[in-house]
Amino acid sequence: MAFPHRPDAPELPDFSMLKRLARDQLIYLLEQLPGKKDLFIEADLMSPLDRIANVSILKQHEVDKLYKVENKPALSSSLVNADKMAGRTRKYKVIFSPQKFYACEMVLEEEGVYGDVSCDEWAFSLLPLDVDLLSMELPEFFRDYFLEGDQRWINTLAQALHLLSTLYGPFPNCYGIGRCAKMSYELWKRLEEEEDGETKGRRPEIGQIFLLDRDVDFVTALCSQVVYEGLVDDTFRIKCGSVDFGPEVTSSDKSLKVLLNAEDKVFNEIRNEHFSNVFSFLSQKARNLQAQYDRRRGMDIKQMKNFVSQELKGLKQEHRLLSLHIGACESIMKKKTKQDFQELIKTEHALLEGFNIRESTSYIEEHIDRQVSPIESLRLMCLLSITENGLIPKDYRSLKTQYLQSYGPEHLLTFSNLRRAGLLTEQAPGDTLTAVESKVSKLVTDKAAGKITDAFSSLAKRSNFRAISKKLNLIPRVDGEYDLKVPRDMAYVFSGAYVPLSCRIIEQVLERRGWQGLDEVVRLLNCSELAFTDMTKDDKASSESLRLILVVFLGGCTFSEISALRFLGREKGYRFIFLTTAVTNSARLMEAMSEVKA
């Protein structure tokens, strides 16, 4: 069932080096404060830290107690000041990860503890979550950049790219789209220039790199996921590559934390599958397993010994995993196979295709009225807005009013955020597209304006989803049923209804080795000045390296996109490596935009 890669697909580089680097640096930092020490860790950093250095490693380096810090700001200073009051003297070290900002020092100074603590940077920016997935674990990137226009993280990103290219580079061909992609790329190149890389003589391993801003394609990220890994993420929330399966999954009274990656053989086979296939696959697998167990019957002593010593452990492990995933499937089925979910998917597909807008709008309204889920409602509204190029004023008002009545007035701010980010907008009567465009191009030709990120706060970004969808053929025309067991294209990740826009762009650019012929699409994406290609003149890249592609998602990517590209890779003999600021999904995007009472 899990499709094998084409025999000529290139091998993935070994990214465990990144982990080792991060661990060594952390240990070095810990050792700088010799003797016993307590470690306070910000909650967000707990899981990534655990992937790098577990408790026993920390203990080895004399970490005595571990504390989780829930409320972010100014903890260190209150700690230090409390100690000062109590007349205790201790040594303090503040480790910033992945980067220390000047403002951090400022805050410490204002709190009056700057002189008491030593500051350090743990440049831990890339966490390999899987053999082909690197995450920067920066979920705040999305809000900070796409909403607040804060460019702090771009530097971090450029540093991370620089690190990658020193370790695995050079990357001879680069493509990208989006303002953030462009800025990161330029900053990264400047870093390379300043540090005459040793990569120059090396043969490129990863031949192509693609940078993509999340705001180029919000639609895909807003859709409900139906591929197994995506569905697990939507349902249980995969955090830093692992998931907490509750009692309803483990069929015991305990929750279980499970790492989800290629090492889990069962998961590896079903992660990219459409959910409708997963259950039958798992039951088939269970039968096979049973058959293997059953082989014991006819064995003599020697064979039995062999079996126990060699196979049994593997079988048991598989058995355990299998039962876990079956449990997870059941749990998902219970939640998702209800009428509601099918209706939801139906509505989503209608929105993507642009049919029955009226009906969809009233579905959304009902959704809000019934207080089904604030995040879901918001997501549907955004999906409607983007696919329809903004809501018509009447709907815009009434949906917002309904939402405020259901979930409280603070969401007035949420709507203002969504508007600024271009996720939920109002169709302005008379404001034709060309007018917006001329504004954009005027801004962009001015050099300084190239850096303006606030641009979209003044002119809400317009989506031309419908036209793009037509150009790129995102809605496959299928005669008869789409066979989800034998997918034909990337649309299978959305039950055959929609090819993810981001993945389609990547596919097209890789095919054309550039943006030629995609001018119209780029224009429709409002990225006329923001799509770039950079190909090294003397192309030393072997054809094999050209088929190893690093895709960088700025602002997060979803598991569905990963699955779609993995599928594309298998079809075309590519291998994709994903680098994302964080793995995201529709709920995370919406939460990032929401204002909630503290």
Place this chain on the structure above:
Amino acid sequence: MWCGPLELVHRPAWPGPGQLGQKVSSQTTALLRNPWRKEKPASARPVLEIYSASGVPLASLLWKSGPVVSLGWSAEEELLCVQEDGVVLVYGLHGDFRRHFSMGNVGGPGGWGKGMESGTLSLPQPTTPLSRRCSRTGFWMPGSSILSLVLGWLSSQEPTASPSVPTWVTSNSAGCQRCQVSPDTPGAAFTAHRCAFCPWDHQRQKLWALGSLRWSFSTTIGLQSAPSCWTTVCQDRVAHILLAVGPDLYLLDHAACSAVTPPGLAPGVSSFLQMAVSFTYRHLALFTDTGYIWMGTASLKEKLCEFNCNIRAPPKQMVWCSRPRSKERAVVVAWERRLMVVGDAPESIQFVLDEDSYLVPELDGVRIFSRSTHEFLHEVPVASEEIFKIASMAPGALLLEAQKEYEKESQKADEYLREIQELGQLPQAVQQCIEAAGHEHWPDMQKSLLRAASFGKCFLDRFPPDSFVRMCQDLRVLNAVRDYHIGIPLTYSQYKQLTIQVLLDRLVLRRLYPLAIQICEYLRLPEVQGVSRILAHWACYKVQQKDVSDEDVARAINQKLGDTPGVSYSDIAARAYGCGRTELAIKLLEYEPRSGEQVPLLLKMKRSKLALSKAIESGDTDLVFTVLLHLKNELNRGDFFMTLRNQPMALSLYRQFCKHQELETLKDLYNQDDNHQELGSFHIRASYAAEERIEGRVAALQTAADAFYKAKNEFAAKATEDQMRLLRLQRRLEDELGGRFLDLSLHDTVTTLILSGQNKRAEQLARDFRIPDKRLWWLKLTALADLEDWEELEKFSKSKKSPIGYLPFVEICMKQHNKYEAKKYASRVGPEQKVKALLLVGDVAQAADVAIEHRNEAEMSLVLSHCTGATDGATADKIQRARAQAQKK
């Protein structure tokens, strides 16, 4: 074997007689090039003159400060002039004033160095490039019988190739003073009076008193008269002072004073007239009033040799002359007109001095300066001796001979060559010739030796060529810098010790940029270490030329430097700014490709706005932030905000900061920009985040609503006003009904009212806030089902036609597992949802009937999927039949 004084230099044009070596110690810095510096503390205004080692005047300036007691060169080739009052003035090679610092004013009689004996300032030795060795110097001031002050001469340890800066350490005393250095330890100073132990940080020029240490020499030594001579010795990285008083020798350290006796010292000594420590600090020589010279180790544990010269007159100078690894130890003693080299031999070598001379001990010999000459006395290196000894049969000598014969086309060449080859010594012969060439000063001689080596090489199969090639290169460099125009007469060993980097530095110091660049290019040094570095130095010098206009300087620099890698335009600009040429600095910064590098200097020059745009260009948010905070302090608030307004990137950065740290500032920012939308949002946030009292919250909302009106956002304004109304109402509800209403959404408020049985109020609220019917029905339905108030629910369902249909009623009843109630509503469900409803209540058979009646394929499949087990078997058949029928049609 000793080489006589070797005249090295072009006849120098020293100034007239009588000026040299009188009161002032005139000397040169050692190994490298030796600028002569002399001074006439004559009548009114002495003149300070600086010469190169070849006698070329470098600078001459009128001495305007106080009386100078001593002069010395530092390893960085800075001239240190010690004044009576303890102030040290530092000058550059070209007589440019660098800085000054004070060693502390001497409170005791006479002040600094008054009555100083001749030549007691021994010059610091800038010879060792890595300053592992210490430099040392000292003052001696008789006047009272209390010996109390030790001055430390710090060598700052820089592991770089650039020469380190020795630094003065000093302290105060009533009596004698003494500068000395310990190699690696921080300089220490002691006084009897104040007894302060002071590490001295030269760079910052601070003197820290670490503690008190009572310690007086006078009592321990019982010093009646001034010591006749003294010196510093170093043992185990600790500095000591060796002091001679009459027939006794004392060794002083920071804690004790002990009398010492050199082993094997001839009897009858009543006084020591001179003492000298070797360049390596390993050996010590003592000259007694009996004309006897004792030579031994500096630890005074071992005697090496002795010599009796029978001259009782005190020598003017005594210095060691030896090579680092040589066994030939020798001391050079100078009187007015006589120079004597004594060593481990019964005979001495004597030279006549025509003029007043001054000796400078160096790594591998002694420099002798006189008014008209500059000579170098050294031991003949082994290789040269082997080759040039009379009738030498050493392989090198034979090879040289062979080559000469070969040039004469004589067959003797072959004979000599055979002779060497028979002994198998040809490789040694070549090696000797190469080595000897290195020690030759005359190019002709160098050439003939190298030619011999090259000749010999031809007969060898595998002689590695690099030693030959390297020697040729080294000699070319050496010959170039030895030229009298340049005046750096280095020996080969000194050059090797110094390294090429230091030599380049010295050329740069002499502003001999073209030569330095030629050397770099010739030696193919990497650009960053070589050419670029020198060009950068040149540019730094260029910006100091005040007579050239800013444009010309900037252009000239850019033309020369272009985009040479490793050149930092910002460094050059910083230098320009240091010279007070701000405009030039800005022009130079324009050439700096890395905008991040431009920012700090721009800030320093108070071009903050320019700095801001450069910082933004660099993309480094930290840099932007630095500038922002700078601007914030520099400008008044209005101007600051105006600046931000034109820089969106900086603005959003600052906004982010304010959001977390300075909320009030954020408000001001929005106000300034007339950004009413954001201002409204700000107040909304405040209404639930900052304010606690209901009045405060309503007030905040009112402000927000006003702002929204100004922003022409009617929707938001209305919504805010609704919220104000709701808040007030919720407050009232809480007062009247108890329970929690505040902060609930409108929907939840109504639900809560229904749940607590306040149907009337709920309906009122729904009317007041114009809750749409659909919502109200959903709301009521859910709430009543939650209450399990089935009666009320039924009443409600019949109140009028449901705007949401009746399927939700069925669903909600089933959710509460009330099949009975559900069935009631199932019958009322409209036809298109009837099947669903019937299936929900579990009436498969009826659902099938309806589906068949509708002839709806999808509905039939749906029913079919609900058919389970035997009970529904009949129904399933029925559907199948109907389907078949439909298909037939």
